[in-house]
Amino acid sequence: MTAEQDALLNQLRTICGPAAVLTATRDVEPYAVDWKRSFVGSPLCVVRPSNTGEVAAIVAACGMHGASIVPQGGNTGLAGGATPDTSSSQVLLSLNRLSRIRSLDPVGMTVEVEAGAILQSVKEEAAKRDRMLPVSLAAEGSATIGGIVSTNAGGVNVLRYGMTRALVLGLEVVLADGTIVDGLRHLRKDNAGYDWKQLFIGAEGTLGIVTAAVLRLVPTPRHSVTAVLSVAGVETAIALYAKAQSEIGDVLSAFELISGDAIALVEKHAGLKRPIAAGEWFLLIEAGSSLTGLEAAMEALLAAAFEEELALDGVVAASHQQAQSLWALREHVTEAEAREGRSLKHDISVPLTAVPSFLADARAAVANVSGAARLNVFGHLGDGNLHYNVLLGSEDDPAAVNRAVHDAVVRHRGSISAEHGLGQYRVGEWQRTKAAAEQALAHAIKQAIDPAGLFNPGKVLAAPTKGGTA
Numbered sequence: 001m002t003a004e005q006d007a008l009l010n011q012l013r014t015i016c017g018p019a020a021v022l023t024a025t026r027d028v029e030p031y032a033v034d035w036k037r038s039f040v041g042s043p044l045c046v047v048r049p050s051n052t053g054e055v056a057a058i059v060a061a062c063g064m065h066g067a068s069i070v071p072q073g074g075n076t077g078l079a080g081g082a083t084p085d086t087s088s089s090q091v092l093l094s095l096n097r098l099s100r101i102r103s104l105d106p107v108g109m110t111v112e113v114e115a116g117a118i119l120q121s122v123k124e125e126a127a128k129r130d131r132m133l134p135v136s137l138a139a140e141g142s143a144t145i146g147g148i149v150s151t152n153a154g155g156v157n158v159l160r161y162g163m164t165r166a167l168v169l170g171l172e173v174v175l176a177d178g179t180i181v182d183g184l185r186h187l188r189k190d191n192a193g194y195d196w197k198q199l200f201i202g203a204e205g206t207l208g209i210v211t212a213a214v215l216r217l218v219p220t221p222r223h224s225v226t227a228v229l230s231v232a233g234v235e236t237a238i239a240l241y242a243k244a245q246s247e248i249g250d251v252l253s254a255f256e257l258i259s260g261d262a263i264a265l266v267e268k269h270a271g272l273k274r275p276i277a278a279g280e281w282f283l284l285i286e287a288g289s290s291l292t293g294l295e296a297a298m299e300a301l302l303a304a305a306f307e308e309e310l311a312l313d314g315v316v317a318a319s320h321q322q323a324q325s326l327w328a329l330r331e332h333v334t335e336a337e338a339r340e341g342r343s344l345k346h347d348i349s350v351p352l353t354a355v356p357s358f359l360a361d362a363r364a365a366v367a368n369v370s371g372a373a374r375l376n377v378f379g380h381l382g383d384g385n386l387h388y389n390v391l392l393g394s395e396d397d398p399a400a401v402n403r404a405v406h407d408a409v410v411r412h413r414g415s416i417s418a419e420h421g422l423g424q425y426r427v428g429e430w431q432r433t434k435a436a437a438e439q440a441l442a443h444a445i446k447q448a449i450d451p452a453g454l455f456n457p458g459k460v461l462a463a464p465t466k467g468g469t470a
């Protein structure tokens, strides 16, 4: 350890107290590896401030001593964004202790909450006041508000409520020089100048530290209905989606696509049984409303789908418990894939109407670089977002498969990261596939806000390039 690092550690202990600065290997370890265990880092220390003032002082101290900062919330990110490098020089800034819900206004329908608050606990608090924070993801028991803002998290309800960005009304952030910017306004309308908070949403901790947020709440739907259908092809699935939009679009909250192969894996590894006859694809549809009559509307949709030969088979859940068992089919896909063997995950989006041609193109492209690869495809069809996962054969080169899929995405003017972000996992592919002008713009923003590169270096942005094909 250098004298400069020693001085920094002492300063951090003075700012937050010695117990909030972790350096022992066993204490640091849980923070130094990502959820998928794909990235393992080695930070100088983990520092756990308890309020925004301490965060500001930590940032200023790190800036003064030239130590870069890796922010971390619940550490459930899927792109390695919250994992430090192996230089033993970075400060891992955990926001977990900033966990207060500062206020919840059920009439104005807003919640003001600190960055380290767990998503699920904020949702539970809102539910007590008959309000809902509509970000729903399997990691919500650990993911934090700062994390969902910084990754602009999606989930299963984006179709109706948008990504996290659509819910953020205000932010409090700490800038690279330690300035605290208080933009915690509870306003639905605010056109007084640049909407700077948008830059920090989805920035994956590369522009500043999010210390608190004001989020929009929605009324909790009193009734919901869930259905599962099987269809013969993805074109039919899209026709059914268009029909669902026409019939029940204003109450539609999820329209999930699961391949027949993925359901077969769930049956094999999770011991669950599909409740309907097989098709090439399955759809899981959910609608919610405060008004009654949802079940009849869903049943009418299914009846029309059978009459027009869009659906092969289908069932509407008769109880909350049955709805949960339909959702279990979707929720066990990732686990079943992990049990099947080595896989490569892609989180892509293409325009909805381009999904069929993307699927055909990507299948051919993957077959071209791998004879043994099998596909495990599922996702949020209504958002054009597919988890296009590839079960690899023992001889397969993951990088070649990765490039084949992303090149097909580029050919369809899609995104190589629909929800999960770039982190360190996709930064090379971002550099390879993003247009040079868009890369230059991203670097100009970084340069303007964090000129010394204090925040999360190596994440999101790679070194400027002249290349790019998108």
Ligand SMILES: Cc1cc2nc3c(=O)[nH]c(=O)nc-3n(C[C@H](O)[C@H](O)[C@H](O)COP(=O)(O)OP(=O)(O)OC[C@H]3O[C@@H](n4cnc5c(N)ncnc54)[C@H](O)[C@@H]3O)c2cc1C
Residues within 6 Å of the ligand: 035, 070, 071, 072, 073, 074, 075, 076, 077, 078, 080, 081, 082, 095, 115, 136, 137, 138, 139, 142, 143, 144, 145, 146, 147, 148, 149, 150, 151, 152, 153, 154, 155, 156, 204, 205, 206, 208, 209, 210, 211, 419, 420, 423, 456, 459
């Ligand atoms: C089982 C599972 C299911 C998931 N499902 C979904 C899904 O459906 N949709 C989806 O979008 N994501 C999903 N994710 C990914 C993950 O849950 C989200 O990205 C989540 O938003 C991360 O929150 P976190 O608090 O764990 O952030 P972390 O993992 O701690 O950090 C994520 C990124 O944000 C930065 N960051 C964290 N907090 C701050 C802060 N306060 N200020 C500045 N930067 C910060 C980190 O540096 C890092 O770059 C899933 C993950 C798992 C494990």
